[in-house]
Every structure is written in C-alpha cells, then in structure tokens.
Amino acid sequence: MRPEEARRLASDRLRSALSSRYGIEREVALTEPRLESFGDVSSRIALEAAGPAGAKPREIAEALASDAALPEDVFASISVEGPGYINLSFSLAHLCSVTSALASEGLVPMMVAAGSGRTALVEYVSSNPTGPLNIGHCRQAVLGEAVAGLLEATGWRVEREYYFNDAGRQSLLLGESLAARYAELHGDSHPVPEGGYRGEYLLWWARDLAGERGSALEWPADSGLFVDYARTRAMEMIKGDLAVLGVEFDRYFSESSLIPEAVGEALEALGRIETPSGPLIYEEPEGSGKLWARLTALGRPEDRVLLRENGVFTYRMPDIAYHLDKFGRGYDLMVDIFGSDHLDTSKDVVALLSALLGEEEVSRRLRVILHQFVTLVRDGRKVKMSTRAANFVTLRDLVEEAGSPDVTRYLFLTRRAEAQMDFDLELARRQSDDNPVYYVQYACARISGILRNALAEGLSPATGGASVAPLLAGADERSLMRLLEAVPVRTAAAAAALEPHRLTEILHDLAVSFHGFYQRVRVVDRDEPEVSRARLMLCSACRNTMRDLLGILGVEAPERM
RNA sequence: GCGCCCGUAGCUCAGCUGGAUAGAGCAGCGGACUUCUAAUCCGCAGGCCUCGCGUUCGAAUCGCGACGGGCGUACCA
Numbered sequence: 005m006r007p008e009e010a011r012r013l014a015s016d017r018l019r020s021a022l023s024s025r026y027g028i029e030r031e032v033a034l035t036e037p038r039l040e041s042f043g044d045v046s047s048r049i050a051l052e053a054a055g056p057a058g059a060k061p062r063e064i065a066e067a068l069a070s071d072a073a074l075p076e077d078v079f080a081s082i083s084v085e086g087p088g089y090i091n092l093s094f095s096l097a098h099l100c101s102v103t104s105a106l107a108s109e110g111l112v113p114m115m116v117a118a119g120s121g122r123t124a125l126v127e128y129v130s131s132n133p134t135g136p137l138n139i140g141h142c143r144q145a146v147l148g149e150a151v152a153g154l155l156e157a158t159g160w161r162v163e164r165e166y167y168f169n170d171a172g173r174q175s176l177l178l179g180e181s182l183a184a185r186y187a188e189l190h191g192d193s194h195p196v197p198e199g200g201y202r203g204e205y206l207l208w209w210a211r212d213l214a215g216e217r218g219s220a221l222e223w224p225a226d227s228g229l230f231v232d233y234a235r236t237r238a239m240e241m242i243k244g245d246l247a248v249l250g251v252e253f254d255r256y257f258s259e260s261s262l263i264p265e266a267v268g269e270a271l272e273a274l275g276r277i278e279t280p281s282g283p284l285i286y287e288e289p290e291g292s293g294k295l296w297a298r299l300t301a302l303g304r305p306e307d308r309v310l311l312r313e314n315g316v317f318t319y320r321m322p323d324i325a326y327h328l329d330k331f332g333r334g335y336d337l338m339v340d341i342f343g344s345d346h347l348d349t350s351k352d353v354v355a356l357l358s359a360l361l362g363e364e365e366v367s368r369r370l371r372v373i374l375h376q377f378v379t380l381v382r383d384g385r386k387v388k389m390s391t392r393a394a395n396f397v398t399l400r401d402l403v404e405e406a407g408s409p410d411v412t413r414y415l416f417l418t419r420r421a422e423a424q425m426d427f428d429l430e431l432a433r434r435q436s437d438d439n440p441v442y443y444v445q446y447a448c449a450r451i452s453g454i455l456r457n458a459l460a461e462g463l464s465p466a467t468g469g470a471s472v473a474p475l476l477a478g479a480d481e482r483s484l485m486r487l488l489e490a491v492p493v494r495t496a497a498a499a500a501a502l503e504p505h506r507l508t509e510i511l512h513d514l515a516v517s518f519h520g521f522y523q524r525v526r527v528v529d530r531d532e533p534e535v536s537r538a539r540l541m542l543c544s545a546c547r548n549t550m551r552d553l554l555g556i557l558g559v560e561a562p563e564r565m
Numbered sequence: 566g567c568g569c570c571c572g573u574a575g576c577u578c579a580g581c582u583g584g585a586u587a588g589a590g591c592a593g594c595g596g597a598c599u600u601c602u603a604a605u606c607c608g609c610a611g612g613c614c615u616c617g618c619g620u621u622c623g624a625a626u627c628g629c630g631a632c633g634g635g636c637g638u639a640c641c642a
Contacts, residue, residue, distance in 0.1 A: 033582090037585085038580095038585080038586095038587095038588090039585085039586090042585070046585090048584060048585095051584065051622095051623090052584095054622090055622095085585075086584090086585040087584075087585070087622095087623090088584095089584085089585065130642095131642095132642060134642090169642055172641075172642065173641060173642085174641065174642060177641090199641085294640075305567070305568065305638080306638080308639090308640090309639090309640045310640095311640090312640050313640080314640090316640090318639085318640060318641090318642095319639095319641075319642050323642095343636085344569075344570065344635080344636045344637075345636055345637060345642090346636095346637090346642085347568080347569055347570085347636070347637060347638095348568080348569085348636095348637055348638065349637095349642085351568090351569090374569080374570080374636095375570095376570060376571075376635070376636075377635065377636065379635085418577090418578070418579085418590085419577085419578060419579085420578090420579080422570055422571075423570085423571065423578075423579095424570080424571060424634080424635055424636090425577080425578080426576095426577065426578095428576095428577080431577085431591085438590080438591070438604075439590095439604090440589090440590065440591095442604055443590090443604075443605090445604085446602080446604050446605075447605095449602070449604090450601085450602055450604095450605085453601070453602055454601050454602090455601095456601095457601050458601075461601095505579080506579090508579095509579065509580095509589085512579095512589070512590085513589095516589090519605055519606065520605095520606070520607095522601085522602095522605080522606085523597095523605070523606045523607085524606085526600075526601070527601060528601055529601095564602085565602075565604065
C-alpha cells in the first residue's frame, strides 16, 4: 500500500468512528509527529472535537482508537498519548513493503499522482535581454527548475517558458549603448546614453560588430541594426549563462511576437468591460490617445497607463496579452515566478485578467510565486548591485565561485522563496567540505560504494517486499524505513504548496538517518547473506529516494566522491 | 505616507492551515578511524521565537499596534 493510501485509510476509519460515536462529520487530519516516540503518524482530532462532542479529549481519543479497526498488516499499534493525541505506528511489513518498492522502482511510482497528466506551464527567469544574468536571476532559475521538477514528479506534464521584453525602451537603450561603444572604437565620441548600459560585454559586441560590418554604421540611422544585434547577442549570452547552471527552457517567448495583433485584441477585450465607476479603459486627457486602466475599480491602489500618447504600450499591456495567450493555450496550471520587485505589476495583471476571465478561473489556474531578493555578501559586507552600471556578480561568476551548479542550486533551495537571503561568497567558495549538498551527496556515494562492494561479493539487494521484514527489525533500520515511508507524502505536500525548499529538509533528514545507520550497522556480513541482502535493499531504497529527490532539484547524485 | 515580504541560538536559516520537551547547518568545546568512503559519527554548550496588547483550554504560529530590515509605490522592465 502506498504511503498516501495508508494515511487515507486511517483518516477515513477515524472519521467514520467519530461520526458514528459522536455524530460529528469532520475530516481527520494526520500529521507527521515531531518525535519518533510519538509514533509514525498522529492525529489531534480528539482535541479538536472535544468542544463539539462535549467530552474530554482523552475519552474521545480512547473511543476512536478502539473503534478504528485498522488492518494489522499495515498498522501495528494505535495509542492515546498526552492530552489526547492518537498516535499510530506502521507495521514493519508496511514499512518494508514501501522500502522494497522504493528500492525497485524509485520515488515517483510511490506517490499518488496529483497531476495525473494535467498540463502545467512554469514561467521563470524572464530576464530582459540587456546583459548577463545576475545572482537574483540565479535564485529564480533554480527555483523555477525545482518547481517544474516537483510538478513533473507528481504527475503533471510541464513546460518551461521564458518570456522576454524586446519591444520596449530598454531594448532601444541597449542598442544605443552598443552604438556608443562602437563609435568609441572608431575614435568618435558618442557618450553612453543617460541610464544606458555600461557593461564591458558591450565593448566585445562592438568589436565583433565592427569586424562583421566595418566602421560605417551610425546612430540613429542604423538604430534598428544596433538594437537587433544587441538583442541577439544578449539572448545568446543569457542562454549561455543558463547552460552554466544546466537550465534549459522549452520555449522562449518574445514580447514582440504579441505586437500588434495579440496586444491589440487584449486591449479591445478590456475596452468592452464596464466597471461600476465607468469603462475599464478610458482616455485621459481627452483626445490624447493615452489609455488608462481603471484599476482602482478592481481594488488596486492606482489606475495605470496602458498605452502612451506616443502610441507605445507600457509594459503591463503586453504582459496581459502574454497571459491571455497562456490561458488560451489551455494549461490546467500556470506558475509565474517573479522577483519581489514585480509585485505591483503582477497584481495589476492578475486583476485585469480576472476582469477578463473571471476571478475564479484565474485563481484556480494561475499561481504566482514572488521570491525575495538575494543580498550578496563579500568580505563580510553587503554588495550593492546594478545591472546598468554592471557592477554586479553574474550567475556565471557565482556558479564558478561556488564550484559547481549543484552547490549553487542546493544552497538557494535551502531557503523558502519569500525569505530574503544572504549569499556569502567566501562561504560558498570555502564550503567545499562542510556544505550541506556534499553531506547529502556523500550519503549517496557511500551507498553506491556499499552496493558496488556487495555486488563484487555476489550479493544483491533483496526483492522480497514485506517478507524480508523480520530481517530489518533493528531500531536503526526501522528509523530509516520510517523516514523513507514518509518521503512520498512529504514530497507531495511540497509539490502542492509549490515549496521545493522542503525537499532539502527531507534530503537532510535522510542523510542524517543513513549516516547514523551506517555508523552502527554493518551492511554486508558474509556470515549472514540474507540479512545482508535485506540491508542492501534498504540502502538501495535510500539511495534511489535521495537520487530522485536530488533529481527534482536538478542536483547530481554521484556514484563516487 | 501607502502596499507586500521578513524579524526564531553568536551567524545563516527551517518550523507558521494554533496543540505533546522550539529544530538544523556553520562557528565554539570534548570524544570516535587495524571494520562496506572520517566529505562521517557520538556528546556538550548555546533561545523572554523583536516588543506590547488581544483571541483561545492552548500562540513562534492567528488578529491589532509599535519597532527594525527588504522590495515596490514609473507613461523603466
């Protein structure tokens, strides 16, 4: 029986006991208790039901425990502890059968597939093509990958998408910044424009451009060429940076592909909407051609311009068209991952989408994850960063300094998205020995070593399922199996919450338990081949589970270290 | 000013749909390698969970208010 099914069964039995004994209809939640001595799963239902039932919590708990009639092959015991907790213990046979399945099939088949073939689109990074990716994009790339991986592991069909703005003022500014560097090469002075980009990479591009096209180009006569060239190179650069992290998208979606048709249609649709305070879209000043969205009528603090007087859309407008496009593609779930600086925009876009498609539709299909910023710490001091001034640490630098994509990914994923975090460069660099990712990877490598050695002696993991339970009756074995059994449930919960950082906790728990087990229990024992094979099965389950969890996060599970 | 996120051990952070003695890593101190990888293990020490008020049988967790930090508050993205 899969772990989620075992919990469902216990929950249902307790619920019907509660119903028939007290006439209370209520879902019974089961939690993973904090301490192993509290059992394997636990319920507080008796404390919650005490009021409505008009009875003492302990009394209720005793009654439910005796009425529950749980199958003995799955549950070994049910007991009442403390103020009225109902604590359940799994049978060794159940733990062993799950362990066996993990050893032979890995983690994913052990989960009840919540997605079951439905489709999801995860949008992340979406940095505009103006320069290399920075440390913030790095956090986002890592997060997006992990969210996508988590959804895939729970049965969703996932697409990864990168949306970029290439039609706005920033593209123009980048083009002119390139033109300035280009002019500089040929001794002409053309200052980098106000608010322009000063990164050294523009100088390299200028040289390449001069090599291809000679020295006759001029700004603004050849502005289109400069802009196109800069954008192309920037996109190449970004893809290169992503490759350093091992990130690849299924689709790169450009803002300009929405202009003018999709954006026009979106604007028209918005224009048909009436709010209690008047039309959603209005012109102001009269006759100027400038169009505003009446966001205040949708509960937002300010109205916003969607179309400027000069006929150019503001960035919110293509954003809406882009989201409409995504909704139109029929995904069951869309996840947007943004930095916290996008909060306001994102809320405006969600409000306008809700006006177009209905609030229920939007909140059901669209989820926005806003992550907080990363503060870079170098020499114990916080580093100020600015993309345009180009005094920032790039994703590439970061991965190189941290030593590997694995370290970078794992470090970012140990914190939840909405927590600000400090990234200490010195720490990342020197953490080669006591970095949390190595701790986990080392456990995998250790197990691989054991399995290799055992195989060389002709011993392979047992495949008997629950039947080998008597051979794994030790306390260390049970602790590890108990943890393994809960992994599918914890992973599913992490997926439902879109919180990949929880997987690093699971991984850490598993590694701690395994290292302890390894220290105290000899796996391969020539005198006890059957016991050895049972233990090898446990090791294999542990390795597979960690490998699969690491895989979701995009981190390697090495065979040797 | 307003909106959102955050404030937990010396440092970096988990725990937050209220519940059983508040956890981890790093840093500190003390131990364990003739044994499948010591990138490991075992032990010690370290906390008015920012503060105050409230809701509750019960609050790190929920509400309100301070204080502190971050982000936003563009006709930039």
